[in-house]
Amino acid sequence: MKEAFRILKDTGSMYVFSGWNNLKDILKALDDVGFITVNHIIWKYQFGVVTKRKFVTSHYHCIYVCKNDKQRKFYPFSRFKKDSKTKEGRSLHYRDKEDVWEIKREYWTGDEKTPTKLPAELIEKLLDYSSDKKDIVFDPFLGSGQVAVVSKSLNRQYLGFEIVPEYYKFAKKRLDKNLYRIKSE
Template sequence: MQDVAANKIDLIVTDPPFAIDFKATKQNYNRTASRVMQGYNEIKQKDYYEFTARWMEQAFRILKESGSMYVFSGWNNLKDILNALDDTGFTTINHIIWKYQFGVVTSKKFVTSHYHCIYVCKNEKKRRFYPYTRFGKNEKTAEGRSLHYKDKEDVWNIKREYWTGDQKTPTKLPAEIIKKILEYSSKEGDVVCDPFLGSGQVAVVSKMMGRRYLGFEIVKRYHQFAKKRLDENIYRVKA
């Protein structure tokens, strides 16, 4: 990100490492381990705030005054994410909860079946948001309830996606989540950035929705995997 000029990015959507010694094995994610590409780069917990503050400083620099950022996080080191956002100068708009359909069952604590998504901006007075791109202001359900109100609540019940095919990276945001974020916080032609590209999901969905995209990935196998998906247009986003 240091090579990107300042004030060039319209929207950042990212799912950074969580510093939890993550291993996407068959045992905890019901996946055949041999099909999961290795190389996931984790951050030590003691270094997590410093690591987070470093990349957020660059994110703040390259984001336009009108731009926004969505950062996904587990609960374990959420405090470091929140502190780094404040210390970097971001303004928090919403704290979104993504509720998914399954979690890891343990015998001594409650099941964790959600992630946090922190929606922030660089300049609240210039921030862009498109409230009626998904549902009109007066659209109603069959029961007469507001569709756009329900869609904009800050708890999102969205299912994880199941990979198909032999190869897969350990983590991937559902296309439905990325599509929703892009519709509310960007328009066609905008530049969407993901500093932790992984499988390329943010870039792939951005491309399918007419956005320009930029992403970075330090694991060569993941980069090649993401590039193949983008080159082959193997993913289509439902309208």
């Protein structure tokens, strides 16, 4: 967290994903280095693991933080115009910015896969609201390369680190193929 704080621009922001079991440690680490918490988003996915002795966990926490709350970028109408409405007449941009997001998990098909994959829809939403074309998106735990692949498709520059050689090769292969295309409106 200290290094992320050091390299983050005053206009930048960061999203940290966590399950509930590590959340208190992550929140403390973010506070200890000086991050300002902007939002606590819940990503609700379609199903979790069924258990006999506790409730089913079917969500992740996403902590949205920044260094400088007055200078951080946020584009409130990047996904919907201010007056855009649903068929029922409700505000689309308000609903899109609520702090509980129901987005389905994505699963790998075929033989090649990694255990790490955030849904492209989730990453696209975060990038739309928090960055502009040509901005740099940094993922310190690259995994499958999903953040880099979506960043590339949205015309963002991207950087990332991955220490597992197989994941790095997998991510590089995906980036070389550019396997994600933005949905047309």
